[in-house]
Amino acid sequence: MPFRTLDQAGDLKSKRVLVRVDLNVPMQDGKVSDDTRLRAVVATVEALRAKGARVILLAHFDRPKGKPVPSMSLKPVVEPLAKVLGVPVAFAEDCVGPAAEAAVANLQDGDVLLLENVRFHPGEEKNDAGFADQLAKLGDVYVDDAFSAAHRAHASTEALAKRLPAYAGLSMQRELEALDKALGAPVRPVLGIVGGSKVSSKLDLLKNLVTRLDRLAIGGGMANTFLYAQGFEVGASYCEKDLKATALEIMQLAKDNNCELLLPIDVVVSERMEPNAPHFTRELDAVDDDERILDAGPKTVERLNAAMDSSATLIWNGPLGVFEVPPFDTATVDAARHAAKLAKAGKLVAVAGGGDTVSALNHAGVVEDFSFVSTAGGAFLEWMEGKTLPGVAALEV
Structure with missing residues (x-):
């Protein structure tokens, strides 16, 4: 294929892998009403865990327009995502800065962490270099598994891929093929x-x-x-x-x-x-x-x-x-x-x-x-x- 795939990523044991996923799921009364997009994440997360990676999920939810909006937090997604994955999922109250760095530092091999909504920061949709640098600090490798966001030149979909070794996740690969x-x-x-x-x-x-x-x-x-x-x-x-x-x-x-x-x-x-x-x-x-x-x-x-x-x-x-x-x-x-x-x-x-x-x-x-x-x-x-x-x-x- 003309793009880099996970099987080319080499040894990922103990590596911090930032994975861009699509968790923009429909919600009703504060609960996920359709878990299709959650299930799409499973194959890539399982493959990375099997390699001993520390999996850090990046995602957006709704359109908070660059500022924290409590009703657009990814926190309600944690429990249904853990259920679909069959493993615990930790949550960081931010996607960059001290809260994110501390959560990443706590990870062991095979652990899964979800960071807060990347669109809570204006730098995400502006594809801001400084914001992409902050995200890149959290990982050693980047995997994009969100084809649905691939038409956006945002920090977590484009700029970040230029700062770390970057690969297509299994869902992304399947879609492109x-x-x-x-x-x-x-x-x-x-x-x-x-x-x-x-x-x-x-x-x-x-x-x-x-x-x-x-x-x-x-x-x-x-x-x-x-x-x-x-x-x-x-x-x-x-x-x-x-x-x-x-x-x-x-x-x-x-x-x-x-x-x-x-x-x-x-x-x-x-x-x-x-x-x-x-x-x-x-x-x-x-x-x-x-x-x-x-x-x-x-x-x-x-x-x-x-x-x-x-x-x-x-x-x-x-x-x-x-x-x-x-x-x-x-x-x-x-x-x-x-x-x-x-x-x-x-x-x-x-x-x-x-x-x-x-x-x-x-x-x-x-x-x-x-x-x-x-x-x-x-x-x-x-x-x-x-x-x-x-x-x-x-x-x-």
Whole structure:
């Protein structure tokens, strides 16, 4: 791989290893309500403990904007993290300075310590050299296991990696290897699915993908903008009509790069976006003025599934309809289950990511069957846009 990995770190016995992790977990009534991100930490911590390292975890929580905010302390994470790891986790009331230094000095080989929220200091988000120096004093080696924060050039994700021998953790390595299989050096043909409501929020993404994929299916509200650009009436649907020229430009770019665009060929409409509201399947030229396009139609899904059948790699970001409101989840669920079936049979490398996408795949019950599902929203999107991620670049050989 083009980045340094843990198996290249050498002897770590008694070494103080600073590990950047993502513990930005959802909380309800002061308790962790979803431990997915805690479980993602386990493999790297276990590997380091097995090598006799002293493990020091760095993380942020929420957006305290550079000052201590008691409600954004990482302290409530200590107990659930210890439970997931199966070992005690010590806690330091600060991430730098006397409190952190004393806690680190108390560590024995194999111990685990969590430092307080790095964003309690303004130097974290400013990528401040002095703050990075203070963090570096606490460790001998740096490991980044937080791909979800890799698109941020912060002190604990970028500057620190330049001050200590730096390596990718096992979660980070797994993510980067999966993404390389999807877009870096994929087995072709490669099919992309991009959904969601706004073309405006995914312009860079669409422009990058049409130059790199063999086929790109566009769904969700953003498909309405493309249909409108082609001259179809979209009724009362959400549509960025001012982006007509941009949509046409993307269509031309796809043509120039031999990327086949798969736009809806039929749609599901309703006058109301409510659960089980009366709904109808329409041809593209038959949408009434008071109807809203809320999902892709059955012929569109059938064509998309056939495209998956003839592809070797799939990369997916965004739902095909308003999946949170049944029955407008039908297209997303049908397509997701078809992709999962192919992936499980070893016929398709299926990689997906982005917040809404993960929710949609969970809703379809197929997350476990995809080849890889990234929970890193912003970082996954910027990687798909072809942008350099500072936290990854800092680990490159």
